[in-house]
Amino acid sequence: xxxxxxxxxxxxxxxxxxxxxxxxxxxxxxxxxxxxxxxxxxxxxxxxxxxxxxxxxxxxxxxxxxxxxxxxxxxxxxxxxxxxxxxxxxxxxxxxxxxxxxxxxxxxxxxxxxxxxxxxxxxxxxxxxxxxxxxxxxxxxxxxxxxxxxxxxxxxxxxxxxxxxxxxxxxxxxxxxxxxxxxxxxxxxxxxxxxxxxxxxxxxxxxxxxxxxxxxxxxxxxxxxxxxxxxxxxxxxxxxxxxxxxxxxxxxxxxxxxxxxxxxxxxxxx
Numbered sequence: 019x020x021x022x023x024x025x026x027x028x029x030x031x032x033x034x035x036x037x038x039x040x041x042x043x044x045x046x047x048x049x050x051x052x053x054x055x056x057x058x059x060x061x062x063x064x065x066x067x068x069x070x071x072x073x074x075x076x077x078x079x080x081x082x083x084x085x086x087x088x089x090x091x092x093x094x095x096x097x098x099x100x101x102x103x104x105x106x107x108x109x110x111x112x113x114x115x116x117x118x119x120x121x122x123x124x125x126x127x128x129x130x131x132x133x134x135x136x137x138x139x140x141x142x143x144x145x146x147x148x149x150x151x152x153x154x155x156x157x158x159x160x161x162x163x164x165x166x167x168x169x170x171x172x173x174x175x176x177x178x179x180x181x182x183x184x185x186x187x188x189x190x191x192x193x194x195x196x197x198x199x200x201x202x203x204x205x206x207x208x209x210x211x212x213x214x215x216x217x218x219x220x221x222x223x224x225x226x227x228x229x230x231x232x233x234x235x236x237x238x239x240x241x242x243x244x245x246x247x248x249x250x251x252x253x254x255x256x257x258x259x260x261x262x263x264x265x266x267x268x269x270x271x272x273x274x275x276x277x278x279x280x281x282x283x284x285x286x287x288x
Contacts, residue, residue, distance in 0.1 A: 021259075022258040022259030023258075023259030023260060024259070025258070025259070026257050026258050026259045026260050027259075027260070030257075030266070033047060034159055037155075038152050038155055038156050038159070039152065041087075041146070044143075044146060044155075045083060045084070045087045045143065048083050048139065048140065048142055048143055049080055049083045049084060051139065051263055051266075051267060052079050052080060052082070052083055052135060052136045052139055052140070053076055053079065053080050054254075054256055054263040055135045055136075055139065055253075055262075055263045055264045055267050056075055056076045056079045056131055056132070056135050056136060057072075057076060057254075058253040058254040058256075058262045058263055058264045059131045059134070059135055059244075059253070059264060060072040060075060060076070060128075060131055061253075061254070062244065062245070062248040062250060062253060063127050063131070063248070065248055065249075065250070066247075066248055068120060068123045068124055068127055069115075069120055069123075069124045070124050070127050070128045070131075071108055071111050071124065071128045072128075074107070074108065074111060074128070075128045075131050075132050078104050078132050078136070079131075079132050079135060079136030080136075082100070082132070082136045082137055082140050083136070083139075083140040083143055085100070086140050086143045086144060086147075087143050087147075097137070101129075101132075101133070101137075104129065104132065105125075105129055108125050108128055108129060109125065112124065112125060134271065135264070135267070135271070138271040138272070138274060138275055139267055139270065139271055139274060141274035141275040141277075141278045142155065142158075142270065142274045144274075144278045145158060145274060145277060145278050145281070148278070148281060148282065148285060149213065149285055150212070150213040153210075153211035153212060153213070154211070154212070154213075154277075154281055156208070156211050157205075157208045157211045157212060158230065158270075158273055158274065158277040159270075160204045160207075160208050160211075161201050161204045161205050161208065161226075161227055161230050161231065161234075161273070162201070162230065162234045162269050162270050162273045163269070163270075164200045164201060164203070164204040165197040165198065165200050165201035165204070165230075165231045165234045165235065165269065166197065166234065166238065166269055167197075167200060168196045168197040168198075168199060168200025168201070169189075169193040169194060169196055169197030169200070169235065169238075170193070170197075171196065172192055172193050172195070172196025172197070172199075173188070173189065173190045173192060173193020173194075173196065173197075174193075176190075176192045176193075176196075177189075177190030177191075177192045177193045178190060178192060179191045179192065181193070181194050181239075182239065184246075185239060185242050185243050185246055186239065186242035186246070189238075189239070189242070194235055197231060197234075197235055198228060198231045198232065198235070200231075201227045201228065201230060201231025201234065202223075202224050202227035202228055202231060203227070204227060205223045205224070205226050205227025205230070206220055206223045206224065206227065209223055213285070226280075230273050230276065230277060233272045233273050233276050234269035234270070234272065234273045235269065236272055237268050237269040237270070237271050237272030237273065238268050238269045240268070240271075240272070241253070241264060241265070241268035241271075242268075252265055253265050
């Protein structure tokens with residue numbers, strides 16, 4: 019298992035580096051991860067016996083990152099219009115069903131999957147499209163994923179006290195602290211990746227690392243809650259040694275949107 023984890027992680031690191039430096043590889047990778055992540059999410063929901071619109075949700079989820087990357091906007095608030103249209107279409111699909119049982123569950127879960135997986139993860143593209151986007155993208159990837167690695171390493175060796183046992187029995191307080199320290203160290207070490215004209219002192223980077231470290235762990239816990247509800251250990255087996263694609267994406271689903279809005283406010287205020 020450890021060897022599989024190391025090999026898979028090494029491949030993901032190489033893909034991440036190529037994605038940071040090449041826009042086409044980046045958008046293809048993000049789109050592929052969204053499609054696979056949505057497929058896993060809808061698979062979990064189906065195990066609970068909820069009728070969802072899996073294929074429609076996957077198609078809509080694949081369109082979102084492409085529309086953002088190619089800056090396709092019918093209106094100023096195109097994303098909101100897109101969500102409204104998607105919801106209306108899901109209702110139309112529901113009208114074609116003979117049964118109306120669990121209609122609310124199916125409609126809301128389908129839309130939630132699109133927003134949670136596709137829209138949230140697509141904020142990585144928004145980060146990449148910001149000024150100095152490649153450096154910013156590398157920064158949030160390092161802070162988030164090194165936090166995950168730190169939580170795993172420290173939790174595996176020294177974890178004793180459960181963080182929230184009813185959600186994830188294997189996550190420990192020690193692991194959470196270790197992940198937070200790793201995120202802070204990653205933020206401080208990644209200072210050269212940030213725009214030169216921003217006012218990021220080392221103390222500010224400590225706070226930034228701590229904040230996004232916490233946000234990333236909340237994303238991890240949120241996905242653990244979903245898996246707990248669906249009574250599964252991993253969301254899938256696409257990544258040998260690591261589990262599913264959604265298991266790998268979970269922390270970034272929260273840090274990517276938060277980091278985008280944070281950096282947007284800084285870049286536009288200067």
